[in-house]
Amino acid sequence: MSVDAKIxxxxxxxxxxxxxxxxxxxxxxxxxxxxxxxxxxxxxVVYDTISTEVREEMFRLMKELVEALELEMSPTLILLKTLLNLCGLKVTHAFGEDSLKMNYTMSMRMMKYMAPPPGEYETGLFAHTDKPVSTIICEDQIPGLEIEVNDGQWMKLTNLSPSSFVFMVGDPLKAWSNGRLKSTNHKVMMSGDKDRFSIAAFIMPNEGTVIKTPKELIDEEHPQLFKDFDFMKFFFFAFSDPARRIDSGQLLYEFAALSPPVSNAHMDK
Structure with a gap:
């Protein structure tokens, strides 16, 4: 179902x-x-520090690397990683909670989505929520990314600025915020006759990081929804079983949901 144009x-x-x-x-x-x-x-995220020329050069090099199956990153891609790292830090710090600070690495992935056969319209990536803390997506102006804004309603992200990225909340950040932040259900739908290239930068907490909801976000009206959990254990849980579908954020609840939820008042007794 398409989304209401007013949103x-x-x-x-x-x-x-x-x-x-x-x-x-x-x-x-x-x-x-x-x-x-x-x-x-x-x-x-509109971020003019990275010019259109840099983006075009970045994707030109990326396509050559993908086609040649090269593993070495070019200086331009290293520059992008540094700028995305800065952008990711600014986004996470913007929530204003010191307890969100963590040691992490930035993992990057290059993706190529093949154009569908003539006359067909098909899914390039099934609907899912991200399992890293957050994701920053940079695309080459070939549309295809869609997000679910309401149950069953999907919004196509078209006409993104040439100097922009898309920031997405992942399941761990939703758990940290006690459900206040929404973990984005998204997918890629391909149409037309052109392949789509994109780069995703994932914020991955270092081994041993525990995702824990701050006490300030738990009260009688907002009981604690998720138990404290080790990020890596959740990550491996999500991807260890090929038969397990990673969609709609249900794996977070399966792995870490508290039933019933616990409030601060109950915890202090």
Whole structure:
């Protein structure tokens, strides 16, 4: 089912003047990020630091690497990884909670989606929520990414800015926020006669990281929804069984849901 045209996908500009912590611009940026992640679980990041020329060169090199099956990263891709790392840090810090700070690595993946046969329209990637903490997607202007904004309603992300990325909340960030932030259910639908290339940068907490909801986010009205859990154990749980479908965020509840939920008042007794 297509989404109501009145629903607008959030677009947030990251300007250098707003990235300094404590400024009015920073607080406004935090508010926009939080609201977008609570409502959609994702948003478009407009980040002019990476020029259109750099993006075009990046994807040209990436396509050559994919076709040649080369493993070495070019200097341009290394530059992109550094900038995505910075962007990812700014996004996660924007929630304003010190307890969100963690040691992590940035894992990058290059993806190629083949154009469907003439006259056909098919799924390039099945619907799922991401299992890393968060994801930043950079695409080469060939549309295909869709997000679920309501039950059964899908929004096609078209006309993304040439200087933008898509930030997505993953299941661990949803658990950390006690369900306040939405983990985005998304998929790739291919049409037309052109292949689609994209780069995804995943925030992966280091081994031993425990996803734990801060006490400030638990009260009588918002009881704790998820138990504290080791990120790597959850990650391996999600991908260890090929028969297990990774869709709609249900694996997070299967692995870590508390039943019944626990409030701070109950925990203090």
């Amino acid at each position: 607008e996908f959030p677009v947030i500009e990251f300007r250098s003047s707003d990235l300094e912590r404590g400024t009015n611009g920073w607080h406004q940026l935090c508010k926009k990020v939080r609201e977008a992640c609570e409502t959609f679980g994702c948003f478009e």
